[in-house]
Amino acid sequence: MPNETKTLICIVCPKGCSVQASYQGQELILEGNQCPKGIDYITQELTNPVRMLTTTVSLDGNQAQRLAVRTSGPIPKDYLFPALEVIKSITVRSPVRRDQVIIDNLLDSGVAVIASCDS
Amino acid sequence: MFDYDLVIVGGGPAGLAGACAAVEEGVKNILVLERNERLGGILNQCVHNGFGLHYFGKDLTGPEYAAEFIARVQNLGITCKTETTVLDITSTRLLTALNSADGLRRISCKSIILAMGCRERAAGSLPIRGTRPAGVITAGTAQKLMNQEGCHVGDKVVILGSGDIGLIMARRLVLEGKEVVAVVEQLPHSNGLPRNIVQCLNDFNIPLLFNHTVTEVHGKERVEGVVISRVAADLQPLSGTEKHLACDTLMLSVGLIPENELSKGAGIILDKTTKGPLVDENLQTNVEGVFACGNALHVHDLVDNVTKEGERAGRSAAAYVKNNYFEETRAERDEQFA
Numbered sequence: 143m144p145n146e147t148k149t150l151i152c153i154v155c156p157k158g159c160s161v162q163a164s165y166q167g168q169e170l171i172l173e174g175n176q177c178p179k180g181i182d183y184i185t186q187e188l189t190n191p192v193r194m195l196t197t198t199v200s201l202d203g204n205q206a207q208r209l210a211v212r213t214s215g216p217i218p219k220d221y222l223f224p225a226l227e228v229i230k231s232i233t234v235r236s237p238v239r240r241d242q243v244i245i246d247n248l249l250d251s252g253v254a255v256i257a258s259c260d261s
Numbered sequence: 262m263f264d265y266d267l268v269i270v271g272g273g274p275a276g277l278a279g280a281c282a283a284v285e286e287g288v289k290n291i292l293v294l295e296r297n298e299r300l301g302g303i304l305n306q307c308v309h310n311g312f313g314l315h316y317f318g319k320d321l322t323g324p325e326y327a328a329e330f331i332a333r334v335q336n337l338g339i340t341c342k343t344e345t346t347v348l349d350i351t352s353t354r355l356l357t358a359l360n361s362a363d364g365l366r367r368i369s370c371k372s373i374i375l376a377m378g379c380r381e382r383a384a385g386s387l388p389i390r391g392t393r394p395a396g397v398i399t400a401g402t403a404q405k406l407m408n409q410e411g412c413h414v415g416d417k418v419v420i421l422g423s424g425d426i427g428l429i430m431a432r433r434l435v436l437e438g439k440e441v442v443a444v445v446e447q448l449p450h451s452n453g454l455p456r457n458i459v460q461c462l463n464d465f466n467i468p469l470l471f472n473h474t475v476t477e478v479h480g481k482e483r484v485e486g487v488v489i490s491r492v493a494a495d496l497q498p499l500s501g502t503e504k505h506l507a508c509d510t511l512m513l514s515v516g517l518i519p520e521n522e523l524s525k526g527a528g529i530i531l532d533k534t535t536k537g538p539l540v541d542e543n544l545q546t547n548v549e550g551v552f553a554c555g556n557a558l559h560v561h562d563l564v565d566n567v568t569k570e571g572e573r574a575g576r577s578a579a580a581y582v583k584n585n586y587f588e589e590t591r592a593e594r595d596e597q598f599a
Contacts, residue, residue, distance in 0.1 A: 158455030210308040259324035
C-alpha cells in the first residue's frame with residue numbers, strides 16, 4: 143500500500159469530520175475522526191465505498207402520486223444508477239405502510255428498498 | 262374565557278415537538294394548526310436521509326422523522342387541524358384561523374407558539390439582469406414539485422448557491438437523470454454541510470465554482486443559458502470575467518427567511534440579523550405569552566436542533582400557562598374583543 147496520507151470527509155453525521163488516513167504497512171491509521179463510526183466509514187470508503195439511496199416512486203402508475211422510498215442500508219456506490227433503473231421499472235400499488243418492502247434484495251446486495259412513509 | 266391553553270401555529274417538527282413537550286408538562290387544552298393537508302412541515306418533501314442522527318441516534322429520511330412526531334402527537338391525543346391557515350394574531354393573543362370545515366374562527370389563547378417555518382429568498386430580490394423566461398425556480402420549490410408532485414423541473418440545471426438545499430437538489434436532479442452543469446457560489450466557501458459537498462457534488466463530479474455569481478439570464482419562453490461572473494471580495498461582479506453556461510433551468514438556493522407576516526401583525530419585534538422574532542431566554546417574544554421556535558425563529562441546519570428548540574418553547578409556554586401570567590393582559594383583550 144502506498145504510504146501517502148489521504149484526507150476524507152466523514153459523511154456519517156452532520157459534523158463532517160475531516161479525517162487523515164494513511165497506511166502503515168497493512169494497518170490503516172486515522173486522525174481527526176471524533177467517534178468510532180468514522181473508523182468504519184473511512185475503512186469502507188477506501189475499500190468499497192457505499193451510499194444510502196433515497197428517491198421517489200410513482201403510486202398506482204400515477205406520476206403525480208409519489209411515494210418516498212429508501213434503501214434499508216447502504217449499497218455499493220457503483221450500484222446507484224442501476225438501482226434507480228430497477229426502482230423505476232416496478233409498479234407500486236397503494237396503500238403502502240412505512241417500512242414496507244418494495245424491492246427485496248436489490249441487485250443481490252442483501253439490501254431492500256422500503257417505503258419511507260405511509261401512502 | 263380562553264378557547265385554548267396553547268395554540269401552535271405550524272405542524273412541522275418545531276410545532277409538533279412544542280405540543281408534545283407542553284402536554285408532558287401538564288397542559289391539556291392544546292391545538293396545532295397546519296395549513297397543509299398533512300402534518301410534518303418541510304420534512305415531507307425531504308426524501309433524503311440524515312435526519313435524527315443526534316436526536317434518535319438513527320439515520321432517518323425526512324418523512325420518517327416526521328412520522329415519529331406525528332405518532333407521538335396522536336398518542337398524546339393532541340388536537341391538530343390541517344388545511345387550516347392562521348390569518349392574523351393580535352398582541353392580546355386573539356388568533357384568526359380559516360378552514361373549509363369551520364370557516365373563519367376567532368380563537369382566544371392563553372399562550373401561542375409560532376412555529377410556521379421559513380420561506381426561500383426568490384429571484385425578485387437578486388440583481389440578475391436579462392429576460393424573464395420560464396425555468397427560474399427556487400430549490401425548495403423544485404424539491405416539492407419533484408418529490409411530492411412528480412413534476413419535471415428541467416433537464417440541464419445551473420444551481421446558484423451552495424447551501425444545503427442547493428446541494429441536496431443537485432444530487433436529486435442527477436439521480437433523476439438530469440444534468441447539473443455547475444453549482445455557483447459567490448463566497449469562497451460553501452455554508453452547506455461538508456458531508457453534502459461529498460455526497461451531493463463530489464460523488465457525481467458536479468463542478469462547484471466559488472467566488473462566482475449569476476449576473477444574467479437568457480432565453481425567450483424558456484431559460485436557454487445564464488451568464489456567470491467572478492466576484493470581488495465585496496461580492497460585486499468583475500467585468501471582463503463573464504462566461505456563458507448553456508442550461509434550461511436556473512435553480513436558486515440563495516437563502517431562507519423566517520416566515521414573519523404573523524409575527525409582524527402581532528406587533529412582535531424582529532431581530533435584524535435573523536429576520537425572526539427577538540426572544541428572551543424562554544423563547545418568549547416581546548408579546549406576552551407568544552413564543553417562537555424552529556425556522557420561524559431562526560434558520561436551522563439540523564432538524565434535531567429544531568426539535569430541541571420546539572421542546573423548549575413547549576415547556577416555556579406550559580410554565581406561562583400554569584403560572585397564569587396571562588391574567589394581566591385579560592383587560593386589554595376584553596377591550597379589543599368587545
